[in-house]
Amino acid sequence: MSRVIINITEFWTFRLDERRIQVGVMRISAPIKHYWSEKYSLDFSKLLDSSAYKEEHRLGMLQWSMKHRAENPGYFPVEAIRMADGKSKFYSST
Secondary structure (H helix, E strand, C coil): CCCCCCCHHHHHHHHHHHCCCCCCCCCCCHHHHHHHHHHCCCCHHHHHCCCHHHHHHHHHHHHHHHHHHHHCCCHHHHHHHHHHHCCCCCCCCC
């Protein structure tokens, strides 16, 4: 089967899948973007892509997330795992 690999995450996901090894890909930034979209009634899916929409909100998300990381460095990885457990399409792919 011929397939074009886009990035390293996709490469390893594909290779492990070929060997029938289950893989879950999580985005550490997903909980930040989810919180931000809820707080400010924004489009969560647009915050996940590489658009000008996301760039408009980047500074605020960054400042808020750095404050939370300083208080609890493990907060975002734990939240990303919780979100991935829900099998959302936003977290199961790159």
